[in-house]
Amino acid sequence: MHEHVIGTTPTDAPGPAQAGGGRMTPATGGPPPAHPAGTSAGIPAGSGPEAAPAAAPDRARIVRMDALRGFALLGILLVNITYLASAYHGTGLEDPGFDSALDTGVRYATAILFEAKFFLLFSFLFGYSFTLQLNSAERAAARFTPRFLRRLTALFVLGVCHAVLLFPGDILTTYAVLGLILLAVRRVQPRTAVRIAVALFVLTALGYALLALAQHLSGGGGLDPAATADRARAATEALRGDAGSVIGAHLRQLPDVVFLLVFFQAPAAFAAFLLGLAASRHGVMERLADHEQALRRIQWTGFPVGLAGGAVYAHASLEHPGSSYQLLALGVDVATAPLLAAAYAATVLRLVHPGRARRTAALLAPAGRMTLTNYLGQSLICALLFTGYGAALVGRVPPLPVVGIALALFLCQALASRRWLRRHPYGPVEWLLRAVTNATRPPWRKPDAP
Secondary structure, X not given: OOOOOEEOOOOEOOOOEOOXXXXXXXXXXXXXXXXXXXXXXOEOOOOOOOOXXXXXXXXXXXXXXXXXXXXXXXXXXXXXXXXXXXXXXXXXXXXXXXXXXXXXXXXXXXXXXXXXXXXXXXXXXXXXXXHHHHHHHHHOOOXXXXXXXXXXXXXXXXXXXXXXXXXOOOOXXXXXXXXXXXXXXXXXXXXXXXXXXHHHHHHHHHHHHHHHHHHHHHOOOOOOHHHXXXXXXXXXXXXXXXXXXXXXXXXXXXXXXXXXXXXXXXXXXXXXXXXXXXXXXXXXXXXXXXXXXXXXXXXXXXXXXXXXXXXHHHHHHHHOOOOHHHHHHHHHHHHHHHHHHHHHHHHHHHHOOOOOOHHHHHHHHHHHHOHHHHHHHHHHHHHHHHOOOOOXXXXXXXXXXXXXXXXXXXXXXXXXXXXXXXXXXXXXXXXXXXXXHHOOOOOOOOOOOO
């Protein structure tokens, strides 16, 4: 299952409104602060020349959210690169050229620890920043809806281009559509939002359980290994071809991806939107010290339950693809992945708490401030590595080196992001999205940049 990032999250700037955060994500790019200056795709208030200095609580919240988004960006890369590196991944069969115990172990670790977890973090941040933006626009008596709709339109266009040209597992288009629903229910009360979110997770999980039962009783299901292998081999050859061949392969994959997004990721993403909205209404990020015990309880519950659910999902997906057991395991994952995602978030937030692990925040936050640029950049670099756009290494790199490539790529992006943000208030794609959102040309460089 593809993991996605929303490239930019809606910002709360009274002037420049922003949406997005991912990913997909993821869903899209940068959590805006509830500060009059606002943010652009994760750029904190006060980073632009037009921004007033952010208050200390705002700066702390911005760093926490940027670091959390940067961490999610790494997790999403570790998942998405597995699909870009092998046309077999996600088909139910694994590449026959890489069938060692080490290869299998890496696949299990990826499925248990990363798949279907990190797009939830971006979705949560999307909902959190959406509320901040609404509040800021209301305080400034600014028109929120037109800017937000322009931003969603831009995200949709970016998502379509991304899916066709670079990576079919895009979620920016899904976030653009879900953003319309979020806009419609923006006045929902926090308690109601949480109840709806829980209901979405539960109903989706029950839906998969009922499908598993129906498939089991009918005696259907299963995988045709020969036909699946033929399709994977054909996809591999197409992805190693010229640009037209690569785009054609992406277009053939899109129907399956759309099905996955609509029936698996969209309900979970919108549920996470609502949880983020509710958390923002309660100012969780602003008063993180007051929630230290709650964060610890989330870790103690989320890790064992989430990892157990991930193990069931991994076992079913890798050992019993196409079976009723796999359908049931998808339901288990829908119910437990949010707990593991929450445990990850609690861990990162505790690590970047003032006085702790400043290096962690220094590494993750710059990448998180440029999430949309980095997300699309990841797909571009991986496409140049694995498809006929460049080296055509699809199907030629074992799972463990693929993980190494992902880690090296993220480290380079984190360092490049830090360097870029010394001179520029926004990442390149964030700058473009901000221009479309506000229908004005934002500053390209900081006024004091050398």
